């Protein structure tokens with residue numbers, strides 16, 4: 001009997017699904033790509049055809065120009081070669097999906113990036129039982145336990161109100177994190193205009209077009225200092241300490257990222273107000289998810305594989321490390 005999942009081949013630059021002649025999240029241009037979500041380390045430009053959710057295709061369109069491919073809505077099933085392929089929500093960013101592959105009586109689920117916390121900007125993670133679960137492990141160490149998102153947002157608002165002469169400048173990745181922070185602020189009753197760096201504009205507009213209402217956003221560039229006092233301003237992490245931010249009224253520098261759990265990372269970016277808000281599962285969510293999905297095998301990618309390997313062994317689940325390249329923490 002062939003080993004489980006012998007038709008799925010992990011290569012350093014992606015997972016190759018032989019009977020579909022397709023690659024999942026390939027790091028190099030390929031004739032046919034199945035893409036889990038729009039972050040740059042998963043969705044690259046230049047593929048022949050792309051199969052992804054309509055939202056992911058729209059995000060790729062903003063980033064790389066129009067894609068030739070096929071939109072596949074959540075829950076819709078499609079035959080690719082000899083494989084039945086479907087996309088189910090991963091709860092990571094708008095349009096993010098786990099890819100479900102069925103072939104030869106075996107079901108493989110490739111999680112892509114995922115989280116289990118509620119996120120007002122996207123559909124929640126869907127538990128899909130399977131034979132092989134290919135999971136990410138970005139925060140795959142027991143030390144990573146993300147705090148409650150609401151309490152992090154409250155800390156931000158508290159700081160804003162405590163120093164009304166200043167502004168709070170929040171570094172947040174352009175795809176997903178920025179919109180989620182905005183929605184979380186709206187959910188905590190912050191109805192005032194939120195100012196954004198120009199680099200966030202296109203994706204914020206796209207989120208709105210795709211049905212995620214972000215409230216009143218204003219471009220921060222060119223706005224007089226006085227108007228920005230007591231305001232929240234969002235920018236990409238790279239702009240936190242650059243020239244652009246020097247024109248702001250004594251910004252309280254914040255950053256929204258799972259890595260803010262690590263003090264040194266906050267210090268590196270001169271972050272005064274670290275906000276631990278992550279779009280990835282923390283340790284408890286990773287292990288809980290493996291329990292719920294109950295696979296025969298777990299394949300681990302994308303981060304700190306070793307601790308999760310060890311956990312699987314302790315729980316008598318066969319586990320394997322995939323050494324894929326090209327994954328960065330664009331999307332923490």
Ligand SMILES: [Zn+2]
Pocket residue numbers: 039041042113302327328331
């Ligand atoms: Zn990723």
Ligand SMILES: [Zn+2]
Pocket residue numbers: 037039042092113331
């Ligand atoms: Zn991601």
